[in-house]
Amino acid sequence: MKSKGFMTDFFERNGLALGLYLVLAVGFWLVILIILPQLSMLDFSFRHHLPPPEMGGPKDVYTLEHYKFLVLGAQGSDASYNVVDLGVFARTLFAALFVTLLDLALCYPLAYYLGQSNGGGFVRVLVLLLIIPYWVNEILRAFAFRIIFGDSGVINEMLMSMGVIDAPLDFIRENIALYSGLGYAYILLMIFPIYNVIESLDRNQIEAARDMGSPWWRIHWRIVIPYAKPGISSGCTMVFMLSAGALAAPQILGGPSSLWFTQIIYQWFNQGGNWPRGAAYAIVLLSVCIIIVLSMMRLFKVKMGDLGK
Amino acid sequence: MKDGVSIELQDVWIRFGDFVAVREANVHIDGGSFFSFLGPSGCGKTTILRSVSGFLDPSEGKILIGGKDMAGIGPNKRPTALIFQNLALFPLMKVWENITFSLEVQGVGKAARRKRADELLDMIALTGQGDKLPSELSGGQKQRVAIARALCAEPDVLLLDEPLSALDLKLRQHMRTELRQIQKRVGITFIYITHDQGEALTMSDSIAVMRHGIIDQISDGEAIYDDPATPFVASFVGENNVFRGKVKSIDNGMAVVATNRTGDLRCRIGTAALGNLQTGDDAMVFIRPEALSIAADATDAGNHIKALVINEEFEGLAYHVFLEGDAGKEIKMSITNQGKARETSMNKELVLEFNPEQAIVLPFGELASE
Numbered sequence: 001m002k003s004k005g006f007m008t009d010f011f012e013r014n015g016l017a018l019g020l021y022l023v024l025a026v027g028f029w030l031v032i033l034i035i036l037p038q039l040s041m042l043d044f045s046f047r048h049h050l051p052p053p054e055m056g057g058p059k060d061v062y063t064l065e066h067y068k069f070l071v072l073g074a075q076g077s078d079a080s081y082n083v084v085d086l087g088v089f090a091r092t093l094f095a096a097l098f099v100t101l102l103d104l105a106l107c108y109p110l111a112y113y114l115g116q117s118n119g120g121g122f123v124r125v126l127v128l129l130l131i132i133p134y135w136v137n138e139i140l141r142a143f144a145f146r147i148i149f150g151d152s153g154v155i156n157e158m159l160m161s162m163g164v165i166d167a168p169l170d171f172i173r174e175n176i177a178l179y180s181g182l183g184y185a186y187i188l189l190m191i192f193p194i195y196n197v198i199e200s201l202d203r204n205q206i207e208a209a210r211d212m213g214s215p216w217w218r219i220h221w222r223i224v225i226p227y228a229k230p231g232i233s234s235g236c237t238m239v240f241m242l243s244a245g246a247l248a249a250p251q252i253l254g255g256p257s258s259l260w261f262t263q264i265i266y267q268w269f270n271q272g273g274n275w276p277r278g279a280a281y282a283i284v285l286l287s288v289c290i291i292i293v294l295s296m297m298r299l300f301k302v303k304m305g306d307l308g309k
Numbered sequence: 310m311k312d313g314v315s316i317e318l319q320d321v322w323i324r325f326g327d328f329v330a331v332r333e334a335n336v337h338i339d340g341g342s343f344f345s346f347l348g349p350s351g352c353g354k355t356t357i358l359r360s361v362s363g364f365l366d367p368s369e370g371k372i373l374i375g376g377k378d379m380a381g382i383g384p385n386k387r388p389t390a391l392i393f394q395n396l397a398l399f400p401l402m403k404v405w406e407n408i409t410f411s412l413e414v415q416g417v418g419k420a421a422r423r424k425r426a427d428e429l430l431d432m433i434a435l436t437g438q439g440d441k442l443p444s445e446l447s448g449g450q451k452q453r454v455a456i457a458r459a460l461c462a463e464p465d466v467l468l469l470d471e472p473l474s475a476l477d478l479k480l481r482q483h484m485r486t487e488l489r490q491i492q493k494r495v496g497i498t499f500i501y502i503t504h505d506q507g508e509a510l511t512m513s514d515s516i517a518v519m520r521h522g523i524i525d526q527i528s529d530g531e532a533i534y535d536d537p538a539t540p541f542v543a544s545f546v547g548e549n550n551v552f553r554g555k556v557k558s559i560d561n562g563m564a565v566v567a568t569n570r571t572g573d574l575r576c577r578i579g580t581a582a583l584g585n586l587q588t589g590d591d592a593m594v595f596i597r598p599e600a601l602s603i604a605a606d607a608t609d610a611g612n613h614i615k616a617l618v619i620n621e622e623f624e625g626l627a628y629h630v631f632l633e634g635d636a637g638k639e640i641k642m643s644i645t646n647q648g649k650a651r652e653t654s655m656n657k658e659l660v661l662e663f664n665p666e667q668a669i670v671l672p673f674g675e676l677a678s679e
């Protein structure tokens with residue numbers, strides 16, 4: 001292995017034709033679909049917002065204008081920071097973190113149950129029940145949530161008929177509909193990585209701990225959770241990244257006064273037509289998310305390779 | 310050292326749906342003894358152990374530990390510690406944390422736990438290896454860590470589910486002796502499960518032999534070997550030559566059995582069959598290979614088996630002679646190697662004899678399948 005080098009070995013194992021195909025396909029995917037577009041966005045984010053005729057002209061030079069704008073706001077405004085955008089940014093991250101923790105709390109017990117039961121017929125039905133709703137497209141799902149959380153939606157009707165409340169609760173304004181919608185949207189991405197790991201956990205370890213007098217919470221704390229850590233971090237990373245970057249759900253389910261950071265980005269790109277600024281905002285979102293994920297991984301001693309599990 | 314705690318199974322039945330895994334088990338295990346359940350795969354050994362440790366409730370009957378009924382008491386509240394077939398060490402905890410997990414559960418501080426772990430590591434001859442992970446140990450070392458982990462909880466009863474089955478032969482023999490020594494030293498009751506009769510015979514004070522959910526016999530190793538209670542026990546424990554026939558006459562604990570092929574054989578009636586074997590009953594005669602010998606005088610009547618030698622094997626300690634027997638079955642005779650010239654040769658017809666006291670008659674019954 002060492003002496004021959006990775007590439008020789010790779011081609012010997014897969015044959016020339018298949019090897020070449022794999023290299024080209026992965027290369028295409030990596031370069032054309034991921035690296036180039038992101039690089040061009042990065043490039044955009046450092047340019048001035050110019051009308052098309054002036055592009056490539058003498059005014060088209062690199063600038064930090066858009067990043068400054070996100071932090072400091074428009075020049076000449078009274079506030080010394082861009083309170084609105086930064087506020088939305090922070091709230092988005094906190095909300096995404098909240099959605100992630102919510103999903104973790106909901107999914108861990110379910111994944112544990114699925115993983116430790118013997119995979120009988122009932123479990124397969126349960127997994128199917130989890131998957132089938134995802135055939136419904138995102139927009140339809142979001143609007144369905146809007147309807148059931150609405151003033152005269154099922155939930156308000158039910159609570160009122162039970163006499164729990166007198167007047168309908170405004171789930172939309174309180175962002176409850178949004179958190180539920182986002183949480184629901186990514187539940188599978190949380191369940192499956194955890195389920196996968198827990199499924200391979202030897203049941204005897206749990207029984208051994210029980211035999212030694214351990215209460216259930218300590219079994220989870222000392223045995224199941226450490227074992228499931230790669231799955232948990234993989235699930236959390238995906239849910240966090242996707243929630244922070246979600247657009248449809250906040251657009252449809254978000255309260256009137258609470259903007260999601262992606263909506264601001266969308267506005268710059270679309271309504272504002274200011275692509276460089278949109279790109280800068282998006283890059284900041286991406287970078288900060290990556291930094292958060294990496295520092296969490298360091299905090300919980302998760303290795304990069306574990307995320308692939 | 311603790312006083313051993315006794316265990317009692319009273320009319321225990323365990324069912325999985327319609328399937329009966331354990332049938333009317335009545336077992337008394339003396340405190341401080343080394344007790345084995347011996348039986349082929351799937352006979353219900355693990356099921357019994359799980360019911361003693363509390364992971365499974367018997368469908369009927371009672372389990373008493375130290376005279377106390379265990380009904381409704383969970384595994385974490387019983388004075389038992391179970392060593393699993395695959396050991397089930399915690400892979401992400403260091404060896405010393407594994408060993409003292411039961412103390413951690415009890416809220417014992419880290420320094421005290423570490424100290425106890427070091428004591429136990431000394432005991433299992435793994436001094437200084439507490440900071441390793443289980444994956445960094447050899448099979449035998451893991452084995453000992455599992456034992457230490459179970460002993461750390463200071464249980465009254467240690468339950469072992471075929472803990473040596475994953476080890477190679479040498480290590481297995483070594484661990485047998487070691488286990489037995491540990492048991493003598495700590496003085497607690499050991500319940501040991503195995504399908505290896507050699508293991509059961511060498512280690513146990515008492516053995517229960519099981520066959521699909523039924524306990525056929527409970528006694529010490531010698532009685533199991535020399536005085537089996539059923540044809541199953543006779544054929545499962547050690548090797549035995551079987552001769553089928555009908556009881557011709559009975560007198561004074563001895564019976565004459567008319568066999569189909571080898572004529573009349575006079576033998577001792579098995580203790581368990583005394584009184585319920587009648588003249589005319591179908592019966593089986595069991596003679597151990599080492600109980601057979603070449604007849605000194607082939608002319609006198611009775612207790613002679615005539616057969617043709619079809620194969621021979623030399624094993625050092627003894628040589629084994631295979632002769633053509635009943636219904637296509639071979640008769641095996643083992644002769645201790647005393648350095649003398651052999652009297653056997655291929656295709657020679659021999660006349661064998663045996664001491665009637667060493668041949669056992671039992672009522673016709675199921676044999677252990679090979």
Ligand SMILES: Nc1ncnc2c1ncn2[C@@H]1O[C@H](COP(=O)(O)OP(=O)(O)OP(=O)(O)O)[C@@H](O)[C@H]1O
Pocket residue numbers: 325328330348349350351352353354355356357504
């Ligand atoms: N949870 C269960 N549900 C249904 N049947 C079971 C269950 N557990 C065990 N059995 C059945 O009970 C019988 C006895 O099983 P057990 O595990 O006690 O066997 P064993 O004697 O320990 O065998 P081995 O030596 O192979 O470990 C088997 O036929 C098994 O199929």
Ligand SMILES: [Mg+2]
Pocket residue numbers: 354355356470
């Ligand atoms: Mg078993």
